[in-house]
Amino acid sequence: MLSNFSSSATCPKWQKFLKRVLPNIQDRQTLMEFIGYCFLPSHDYESFLYLYGKSGANGKSVIMDVIKSFFGKENTSSLDLQDFEGHKLQVLENKIINIGSEVDSKGLNKGQMSKLKALTATKDDISIDPKNKDPRTLESQHQPKLIFSGNNKPSPNGMDDGVFRRMLLLTFDSEIKDNEKIRGLSDRFEDEKAGILSLALKHLENLISKGAFTKSDNLLANIEEYKDQTNPIRKYVSDCLSKDDSIIIPKDFLYAHYKEYTEEKGNKPLSQAKFFSRLKDEMKSIEDLGQQRINVPNIPKDRPRFVKGAYCNSHDVFSFTYDKEEIQTKTINYDFDTKQIIIKEDTK
Numbered sequence: 551m552l553s554n555f556s557s558s559a560t561c562p563k564w565q566k567f568l569k570r571v572l573p574n575i576q577d578r579q580t581l582m583e584f585i586g587y588c589f590l591p592s593h594d595y596e597s598f599l600y601l602y603g604k605s606g607a608n609g610k611s612v613i614m615d616v617i618k619s620f621f622g623k624e625n626t627s628s629l630d631l632q633d634f635e636g637h638k639l640q641v642l643e644n645k646i647i648n649i650g651s652e653v654d655s656k657g658l659n660k661g662q663m664s665k666l667k668a669l670t671a672t673k674d675d676i677s678i679d680p681k682n683k684d685p686r687t688l689e690s691q692h693q694p695k696l697i698f699s700g701n702n703k704p705s706p707n708g709m710d711d712g713v714f715r716r717m718l719l720l721t722f723d724s725e726i727k728d729n730e731k732i733r734g735l736s737d738r739f740e741d742e743k744a745g746i747l748s749l750a751l752k753h754l755e756n757l758i759s760k761g762a763f764t765k766s767d768n769l770l771a772n773i774e775e776y777k778d779q780t781n782p783i784r785k786y787v788s789d790c791l792s793k794d795d796s797i798i799i800p801k802d803f804l805y806a807h808y809k810e811y812t813e814e815k816g817n818k819p820l821s822q823a824k825f826f827s828r829l830k831d832e833m834k835s836i837e838d839l840g841q842q843r844i845n846v847p848n849i850p851k852d853r854p855r856f857v858k859g860a861y862c863n864s865h866d867v868f869s870f871t872y873d874k875e876e877i878q879t880k881t882i883n884y885d886f887d888t889k890q891i892i893i894k895e896d897t898k
Contacts, residue, residue: 561745563738564616570724571609576766577720579753583763584718585617585746586754588647588695596716597763598670598696602703603722610699610722614649615736616746617697621646627694631658631704634665640680642669645694653698657705663713669693670716706780714780718763719772783820783828786811790863793835797861801826807862826857835859 572578584599601610618626625646629638632654642648658666668674672690679685703719739746757763778785786808805822812819820828830836836859 556744557748557751559742559744559748561739561742561749564742564746564749567609567612567739571613571722571726572720573724574766574768576764577769579756579764580718580766580769581613581720582750582753583757584695584697585620586750586752587757588617588621589751590754591691593670593672593690593693593695595757595763596670596672597718598666598698598716599718599720600703601697601699601720601722602701604701605722605725606701607726608722608724609726612736614651614697614699616739616743617647618649619736619740619743620747630654631666631698632662634662634669635659637679637681639665639676639678639688642694643678643688644692648694648696650696650698651700653700653702653704658709658713663709666696667712667716669696703776706776709776709780711777714773714777717773718765719769719776721768721772781828781832782812782815782817783825783832787829787832791833791860792863793833793859794861795835795859798856798858799861801855801857804857804860804862829857833860 568578568581572581581599584597587595587597601613603610625644627641627645627648628650629641629648630650630652632652633650665676668676675687675689676693677685678688778788790807790811801822805825808825809819819825836857
C-alpha cells in the first residue's frame with residue numbers, strides 16, 4: 551500500500567491535527583489502534599468505530615479521507631448502517647474497510663443490528679443475497695472493518711448491549727472555525743502517510759499486547775449515557791433505586807414514583823405492566839426474588855401487591871408529590887430510617 555514505508559517515519563502534522571480535534575490522549579490512542587486494526591485480517595477484537603460530532607467542521611471527514619487513502623476506492627465500500635440488510639450487503643465483498651456516513655434517525659431494526667454484530671464478530675459468516683443471483687456466504691476473514699461517522703448518533707431504538715460492547719464511540723467536540731480551516735487538509739498529510747502508517751502499526755502492536763482497545767473515561771461515559779437513552783428504565787433505576795434484598799415496597803407506590811419521575815423528564819411513562827417487566831430485567835434482585843402479594847393486617851379486603859429487593863432513595867421520595875392519601879389507603883408508608891415498610895390501617 552506504501553512502497554516507501556519506513557517504520558521510523560514520523561507524522562508531526564498529523565499528530566498536531568489529532569490533538570486539535572481529539573484532545574483526550576486515550577481517544578487518540580483508540581483511533582490509531584483502530585486504523586492499525588484495519589490492516590489486520592481477523593476480527594479478533596470485535597469492534598467498530600463511530601466518529602460522532604454535532605458540528606460538521608470538527609475533523610471527522612479528514613480522518614476518514616486519510617483512512618481511505620491507505621486502501622483506495624477499490625478496497626473501500628460505503629454502506630450506511632441502515633442499509634445493513636438484504637441484497638445491499640453484496641457491496642461488502644472483497645472490501646477491506648467500509649465507511650458509512652448517513653445516519654437514520656429511526657434507529658436500527660433487529661435485522662440490521664444482527665448483521666452489524668455478525669460483521670464485527672470473530673468467526674461469524676454472513677449470508678448475502680444479491681439481486682438475480684444465488685445467495686452466497688461472506689466469510690468472517692473476508693469481511694471489512696466498519697467505520698461510521700455522523701453529526702448525530704443512531705437512534706438508540708433497537709440497540710442492545712451487544713452493539714454497545716462493540717462500539718468505539720469517539721466524540722468530536724472541538725469545532726474548527728472558518729478562520730482556522732485549511733482547505734484540502736486531507737491532502738496535506740500525503741507526505742506523512744508512511745509516518746501515519748508506522749504510528750498505526752505501533753498502536754496495533756499495543757492492541758494485540760493488551761488484548762483490548764483503549765477506552766477513555768470519556769468514551770465509557772458517553773456509552774453509558776447512550777445506554778440510558780436506549781433504556782429509560784435503566785436511568786430511573788440508577789437515579790432513584792437501590793438494591794436491598796430485605797426490603798419490600800408496594801407496586802402502586804413504586805409505579806407512581808416512576809411515572810412522576812418520567813413525566814418530569816418530559817417523557818411518556820410505560821404502562822404499569824411494561825414497567826415492572828422492564829424493571830425485573832434491569833434489577834436482577836427483583837427478578838430473582840419475584841413479586842409478592844402480602845396480606846395487610848387490619849385491611850382484610852385489601853391485599854396490595856409488593857415487589858421485593860429494592861427501595862426508593864430517600865431524597866427522591868421526600869420530594870415526590872404523589873397522591874399520599876390514595877397510596878396510603880391502598881398500601882403503606884415507608885420508613886426511611888430503617889428502610890422498612892410501615893403498614894398503616896385504612897382510615898379513609
